[in-house]
Amino acid sequence: MYQALYRKWRPQSFEDMVGQEPITTTLKNEIRQGRPAHAYLLVGSRGTGKTSCARLIAKAVNCLSPQDGNPCGTCEICRGIDSEDILDVVEIDAASNNGVDSIRDLREETNFLPNIAKYRVYIMDEAHMLSQGAVNALLKVLEEPPEHISAYSLIPEEGTPLYDRYEKGILELPDEDADREMYQETKRVLGRAGYERYEISNYAKKGYACRHNCGYWQRKNYVGFGIGAASLKENVRFRNRTDLDGYLQDPLGCREEVQVLSRQEQMEEFMFLGLRMTEGVSPAEFGHLFGHSMEDVYGKVIRNNVEDGLLQYLEEPNSDAVKPGSQEGGVVKPTDGMRLALTDRGLDLSNYVMAQFLL
Numbered sequence: 001m002y003q004a005l006y007r008k009w010r011p012q013s014f015e016d017m018v019g020q021e022p023i024t025t026t027l028k029n030e031i032r033q034g035r036p037a038h039a040y041l042l043v044g045s046r047g048t049g050k051t052s053c054a055r056l057i058a059k060a061v062n063c064l065s066p067q068d069g070n071p072c073g074t075c076e077i078c079r080g081i082d083s084e085d086i087l088d089v090v091e092i093d094a095a096s097n098n099g100v101d102s103i104r105d106l107r108e109e110t111n112f113l114p115n116i117a118k119y120r121v122y123i124m125d126e127a128h129m130l131s132q133g134a135v136n137a138l139l140k141v142l143e144e145p146p147e148h149i150s151a152y153s154l155i156p157e158e159g160t161p162l163y164d165r166y167e168k169g170i171l172e173l174p175d176e177d178a179d180r181e182m183y184q185e186t187k188r189v190l191g192r193a194g195y196e197r198y199e200i201s202n203y204a205k206k207g208y209a210c211r212h213n214c215g216y217w218q219r220k221n222y223v224g225f226g227i228g229a230a231s232l233k234e235n236v237r238f239r240n241r242t243d244l245d246g247y248l249q250d251p252l253g254c255r256e257e258v259q260v261l262s263r264q265e266q267m268e269e270f271m272f273l274g275l276r277m278t279e280g281v282s283p284a285e286f287g288h289l290f291g292h293s294m295e296d297v298y299g300k301v302i303r304n305n306v307e308d309g310l311l312q313y314l315e316e317p318n319s320d321a322v323k324p325g326s327q328e329g330g331v332v333k334p335t336d337g338m339r340l341a342l343t344d345r346g347l348d349l350s351n352y353v354m355a356q357f358l359l
């Protein structure tokens with residue numbers, strides 16, 4: 001088969017890209033560490049190897065046996081990209097597809113997972129030829145997808161312009177059913193996109209759950225810095241002063257609003273903060289902390305909510321597999337190591353469930 005000269009002699013590794021060491025070294029390191037960026041902008045005069053470099057990146061991130069950040073050049077993916085048989089690597093001539101509609105189509109496509117390669121790669125040649133509208137549409141794709149997402153359903157606060165519009169009937173709010181449906185849909189969509197729900201309103205890619213938030217719900221000690229920041233230390237909650245001058249004079253010593261939590265308040269917090277977490281609360285930890293079993297203190301509330309399908313015992317933390325505890329005379333009891341957590345229905349009615357844990 002005839003192969004055009006420029007294709008035959010195209011660089012096969014980043015080392016072949018002569019005169020661009022700082023760039024190729026950076027690229028290779030990122031790829032070797034399995035952390036390629038979401039998008040690369042390759043800028044330079046004609047013939048400096050921008051397109052060749054883009055093709056190398058496409059191969060290197062998808063290669064089945066990469067060699068120190070370089071593509072192997074011989075696996076089926078590398079060969080497929082070379083012969084342009086792999087549809088996950090798309091080359092677009094932006095000069096002739098420079099309208100906003102082309103970019104909108106591309107944006108739709110990027111929502112789908114790649115076919116056989118690990119990553120879908122778009123090589124956009126002549127990107128400077130895109131129309132202004134197309135550039136704006138493209139920005140949406142180039143935005144870095146976040147590792148962490150918080151999704152809250154909000155209500156307008158009295159005294160705000162939004163509330164005024166709501167009161168005058170200009171602004172319509174979704175009813176409770178629509179609100180729940182939106183919550184469940186958010187959960188589904190984010191789940192499909194690889195975000196794990198670790199708290200009622202918080203989602204994260206694996207390993208990116210917010211440590212501070214988790215510490216808050218698990219009632220760990222934390223110290224807040226800055227004016228007005230809250231802290232919890234050995235069951236004392238305090239807030240830093242809210243005036244800057246006073247705070248700066250003694251940043252660590254000034255505490256306003258000190259609240260010493262009673263044993264009862266500690267138990268309440270343990271339940272209604274801990275139950276916000278997807279992993280729920282541990283009856284064993286409760287017993288260890290407070291010297292009373294969860295059953296002694298909250299037995300009736302828990303039983304009622306389990307029977308109503310709002311709470312459940314989970315075998316493992318973070319496990320979606322629901323394994324109900326042993327049934328003894330209609331009473332659901334946890335076995336060792338089980339945790340108490342909200343059910344899907346309980347999530348919808350979480351405020352109602354939590355309120356019952358106030359003693």
Ligand SMILES: [Zn+2]
Pocket residue numbers: 062063064065066071072073074075076077078079
């Ligand atoms: Zn390869």
